[in-house]
Amino acid sequence: MLKDKKFFVNSVAVFFDNKIDKENGWETLVCNPVNSNYIKVNPEGYKILRVIEENPGLNFFEVVFKAKKNEDVAQKFLQKMIDENVVFVQ
C-alpha cells in the first residue's frame, strides 16, 4: 500500500532546471533508468516530484499536502513513477 510508504526520487531518473522547466510550462521529461524509456510529466506530476526531491522520505499524506494535490491523482501518478523506477519507496 502506497499510503504507508516513504517516497524518494531516483536522482538519475529526473533532471530539474527551473529556467527550462518554467519555459516548458512546468512540464518535464523523466527517464526510466532500467530501460531508458522517456515519460513526459505534466505540471501536476512535476509538482509532486519536486516536493519529493526536495523533501526525501516524505510519506504519502505529506506529499499530497505539500504538493496540494488530490489523493487519487497523486496515488495514480506515484504508482506510475514507481513502476518506471523514477520514484522508489521504503
Next chain:
Amino acid sequence: MRKHFYFRINWRDLEKISSIESVIKNLHLPKNKFPPRIFVKKKDFFVAGYFVSYNPKVIIKKLVSLCRKKAWEEIAAFNGDFLILYCDMKENKIFVISDQTGKFPCYFSTTAETIVLSTSFYDVFKSVRSPSLDIGKALEFIYRDIKVTDKTVIREVQLLPPATLGEFKSDGNYEIKTLLEINKFMNTPFKRYSSLEEFGDVFLETLDGLVKERLETLSEINFSAEISSGFDSSLICYLLKKNSPKSFISYCEIAKAATKDTQSNIVKEFARKHDLGVKFVPYDHFFPFSTKDDFEWIRRGPSYIQKSQAYNLFYLMKKNGNLARFTGDGGDEAYWSNEDDLNLEFRFPLQKYYFENMALRRYGVDKVLTEKGLNAFFDKERFRQKNLYPLFISHSAVTLQLITFPLYWETEVWPMSPYMDTRLIQIARGIPSKGEEKRDLKQEIWKGKDDIFTEGQFREKGGTEEQYKRFLTEKKEFAISVLKSSLLGEKGWVKSSETVNDISKGKIQTYYEGEVMGYLINLLELEYFIQQNNVKVP
C-alpha cells in the same frame, strides 16, 4: 599542411576601422575549388568565406544582400555548405555564420586584446599563450560525447556551433545566437505515413532529388563515392549511377578483422547489379596509433576518428582526380528523426542529454574514470551550465563532419552528404516506426526493394572493434608510456596507474567489454595531445 581560413584582429582596430584594407590584411582566405571561395569588398563592408547552397540556389550577389540586411536566419536555413565572415565597418562588428552540417568548423579565441578565428582548431590553439584543459569537455571527450556545444577541450578555444551567429563587437564582447527557427520547422505540416513501405518510397524520391541537386552543383567537378555493404552509402551510389552520365568510382574500405562491418562479396554483388566501378581500399594496417602520421594529427587536436586511415582514403580519391566524395553520413540518423523524438529533443534538450549520458554508464566508463572523474562528469550542475544549440541534423552526423574537416580540407576532397538535408528530416518526421528497433528499421523499410538492394545486404551489421582493438597488444608500449606520464591521472581524474598495471600484465580482457576500449582510445588521444602541447590540467 594546407593553410586554413584564419582571421586575427585587435579589438582596438575593430573599434576604429580606418579602412577596409586595414581589416582585410588580417584575413587569410585560401583558395578552394569546392565549395568555392567568396570575397566581396565594398567601401564599408566585406563578405568572405566559402559558399555553396544546394537549396535554395543562391548566387553570391543575393548572399551579400542578405548579409547586408542581417537576414541571418534565412541564410542559416539554407541546405548548403558554407562559412561566412561579414565585417561591417559602420557598426564596427564582425559576424560569422556557418551552415547546419558542421562541414566548416569555426573555432575562435578571444583575449582582452584580440579575436582569432579559424577553421583550424590547432591554429587557434597555438594563439593561446597558456592553454588550459576544460575538464568537463575533456571528460566528455573520453566518454565519446557527440553533442555539439560551443566548448572544446581547451578552455580558451571555443567552437561557433553550426547554424549560429557569432557577433563580435568592438568593446571586446561577443555573442553566439541560435539561428534555427525551431517552431517554424516543427509547425511545418508533414505527412504521417501509413506504412514503412510508403515512407520508403517518399524517402527514396526525396533523396533522389537531393543527389541530383548536388550533382548539378558539382557540374564539371569529378566525384567519387564511399560504399560499404550497408544500405546508406550503397543507396547513394545507386542514385549517383541513376542520375549522372559521368563515370565514377565507389571506394570501399575493407579489413580482414572488420568483416562484421563490411564484406567485400556483398559490395561486389551490389556493384555487379548496378554496373558500378568499385575500388577496394584495404585498411588492415590502420588502427589507433598505428602510424607516425596519426601522432602528428593527434598533436594538432584529438578526435574520435582513425585519422591516417581516413586521410589514406581521401588522398587516394584526390590522386584519382576527385574533388568531392559522396557519403552515407547522416543516414542512420535521418531514419531516426521521427516526430516524437524531435519533439523531445527540442522541448527537453538538457534532460535528454543528461539521460543519454547516464544510460551509457553501464558500458564501463568507470574502468577508465576515477570516482572524482565520474562525479564531475555526472554532476547535474555541470549540465545546467551548458549552452545547448539546437540542430535539425543530428549531432552525431554533425560531429563527424567537424572532426573530419582537417582531413578533407588537407586533401581537398569535399564530402557531399545528401542525408544531411533538412528536407529529408521533414520527411522522416512521419516515419511509422513505433516498436521497430532502430537496427531493424532500414531492413524493414527496404525489404521490398530488390531492384536496388541485394539479399546479402539484409544482415545485421557489426562494427570494427576487432580491427581497432589491436592497439592494446600491438601498440601497448605507446599506451603504457603515455599513461605513465598521465597528467589527468596525476590530478586524479582517470585510472592511469591501474590501466598501466593491467596492460603491462596482459590483463586486457576487461578493456574489450562494453565501450571501455573506446574510452581508453579517447583517453590516450587526449593525453597525448595535452602532454605534447603542455596543456595545464586542473
